[in-house]
Amino acid sequence: MNGVAYLAWRYLTHHKYKTAILVLAITLILYVPAGLRALVRLSERQLTSRAAATPLLIGAKGSPLELVLNSLYARAEVPAPLTYAAVDEVTATGLARAIPLYVRFHAQQDPIVGTTLDYFEFRGLRVAAGRQMARLGDCVLGASAARRRGTAPGGWVISSPENAFDLAGVYPLKMRVTGVLAYSDSPDDDAIFTDVKTTWLIEGLAHGHQDLTKPEAAPGVLKREGGAITANASVTQYNEVTDENIRSFHFHGDAATFPITAIIAAPRDTKSATLLMGRYQAADRPQQIVQPLEVIRELMSAVFAVQSFVLTALIVTGVATLATAGLVFLLSLRLRRREIATLVKIGGSRARVAAVVVSEVAAVVGASAMLAAALTWITGSFGSEIIRNLVAR
Amino acid sequence: MPATIQLTDVEFQYGDGGFVLQAPCASIEAGARAAITGQSGSGKTTLLSLICGIAVPQRGRIQVGEFEMSSEPDAARRRFRIRNIGLVFQEFELLEYLSVIDNILLPYRIGDALRLTGETRERASGLAERVGLGEKLRRGVERLSHGERQRVGICRALVTEPPLVLADEPTGSLDAANKERVFAILAEYAARTGATVVAATHDRESLSWFDRVLDVRDLRPAITGSVAR
Numbered sequence: 327m328n329g330v331a332y333l334a335w336r337y338l339t340h341h342k343y344k345t346a347i348l349v350l351a352i353t354l355i356l357y358v359p360a361g362l363r364a365l366v367r368l369s370e371r372q373l374t375s376r377a378a379a380t381p382l383l384i385g386a387k388g389s390p391l392e393l394v395l396n397s398l399y400a401r402a403e404v405p406a407p408l409t410y411a412a413v414d415e416v417t418a419t420g421l422a423r424a425i426p427l428y429v430r431f432h433a434q435q436d437p438i439v440g441t442t443l444d445y446f447e448f449r450g451l452r453v454a455a456g457r458q459m460a461r462l463g464d465c466v467l468g469a470s471a472a473r474r475r476g477t478a479p480g481g482w483v484i485s486s487p488e489n490a491f492d493l494a495g496v497y498p499l500k501m502r503v504t505g506v507l508a509y510s511d512s513p514d515d516d517a518i519f520t521d522v523k524t525t526w527l528i529e530g531l532a533h534g535h536q537d538l539t540k541p542e543a544a545p546g547v548l549k550r551e552g553g554a555i556t557a558n559a560s561v562t563q564y565n566e567v568t569d570e571n572i573r574s575f576h577f578h579g580d581a582a583t584f585p586i587t588a589i590i591a592a593p594r595d596t597k598s599a600t601l602l603m604g605r606y607q608a609a610d611r612p613q614q615i616v617q618p619l620e621v622i623r624e625l626m627s628a629v630f631a632v633q634s635f636v637l638t639a640l641i642v643t644g645v646a647t648l649a650t651a652g653l654v655f656l657l658s659l660r661l662r663r664r665e666i667a668t669l670v671k672i673g674g675s676r677a678r679v680a681a682v683v684v685s686e687v688a689a690v691v692g693a694s695a696m697l698a699a700a701l702t703w704i705t706g707s708f709g710s711e712i713i714r715n716l717v718a719r
Numbered sequence: 720m721p722a723t724i725q726l727t728d729v730e731f732q733y734g735d736g737g738f739v740l741q742a743p744c745a746s747i748e749a750g751a752r753a754a755i756t757g758q759s760g761s762g763k764t765t766l767l768s769l770i771c772g773i774a775v776p777q778r779g780r781i782q783v784g785e786f787e788m789s790s791e792p793d794a795a796r797r798r799f800r801i802r803n804i805g806l807v808f809q810e811f812e813l814l815e816y817l818s819v820i821d822n823i824l825l826p827y828r829i830g831d832a833l834r835l836t837g838e839t840r841e842r843a844s845g846l847a848e849r850v851g852l853g854e855k856l857r858r859g860v861e862r863l864s865h866g867e868r869q870r871v872g873i874c875r876a877l878v879t880e881p882p883l884v885l886a887d888e889p890t891g892s893l894d895a896a897n898k899e900r901v902f903a904i905l906a907e908y909a910a911r912t913g914a915t916v917v918a919a920t921h922d923r924e925s926l927s928w929f930d931r932v933l934d935v936r937d938l939r940p941a942i943t944g945s946v947a948r
Binding site: 329330332333336337340341664665668669670671672673674675676677678679682 | 771773793794797798799800801802804806808812814815816817821825826827828829830831832835859875
């Protein structure tokens, strides 16, 4: 290390608290706007690419944004439900492939996405370990969800009750994990996928219990009238679908009336898309059809507007902080007048004496810039997770 | 090589015009130990500044050895100073953020005319050893006593082995024991290298150490020849 750099280094390390505060302040000035921009750009790219890969979404009338965020990110508020009949209706038009989504339940913090096998093909999701779900009560995990939970094929996941006091409502269902998806850098990594029928099972629209015709169920039977058997609450209900009890599971009601939260409509072509959209334009229609890309662009334009305000505020704050940092340097120079005079007196060259001070400033600014660059890089690298968590709120 | 100092018709005045220093004719021969005396504010420090080229006279000529201090540009004076003149200050003027050894080696870090080598490091350590600071080389100077600080200041002045040492009130803030020690170090150095030592002082007791005393009021030799010690 040459003499100038050595003296600058010694000064900075001797005044380590002052140096640390200056580095921190300048790092924040540089990082916050850069990190914010990186995050906004990343979120725009992520949201837009996910939305662009989802041509049309059909849901109950309400907030288009809520519908898009719930359907694309398996997070946010649950939109009003529509019935499964809407899926058949879309399919019947012959204009698009209809993929149902029921995104309402969770297993701890992970969302449970009820859908069909078409979804995996549509999103290009591949099973990396194990196999696809095959029967009621099976599920496959997104890569991050599996890692977080430490669960592999052969393991299980228990759905969380929506409300601890809702005795008549959603009971926990123990689901068999048949596979783990390959990492896709998308919200699918954090989700638990199951068949839409399994989500109805979670909701209580289907259930399995002891065979009431068998003698061992006799204590629970209240009356038998022809083919109808009335039982009391002592009859054992199953909270797990197994190969042994699967035949006892049955739905009460018409599946066409069962709820889903959205339908991904993948039209055959642009004309089919236009025709399909036209069918949902009527004011009296209880469903809405949205183009996720448009909804996200609208959201992003609002985000960019806010971002420009925030950036302006940050720039003003940054200038003020830089001015303060400059003042600290100037005051420090005043305090060091005697030291500088000594360097001059003993014969230090003008250039070297100036270089010591400049090196100190450069070291502080350089360290701050490197720290800010590293933080911005980290934000860019791990921003996907941050964005997904932000969207989830 | 010991340096002779020659002042001819020197006149210096600060910018505010309040103080005038005149030195019609004065010389300090090579290898001398000269004291510049005078009351506070009489111009002792100014004279040292002129000799080492920190200040430049408006009139007259100052020569240190072969070097024309009064006519050379600032950069040349600095280069000459850092190589050939060791400066000792009354208030030591050490850099608080440097250790003992780093303060001693400061001329090598701040002067582009000098190069820091293993030999210079060894010389600096040896100097520190000789003045009793061998065990404290890595210690921060803010943790040293008054006397120790002045010894560091002297080591810094001597580390380049200059032919001329200028000391401004080197014992002004020291007790008797430390005064003795400072003069002993300077005497040892002067005896070993034959360097010229010039010190501004108003301490009459310390004059016995010098072989020549100049009164700054008229810069004519007040006492010439050897002084009994």
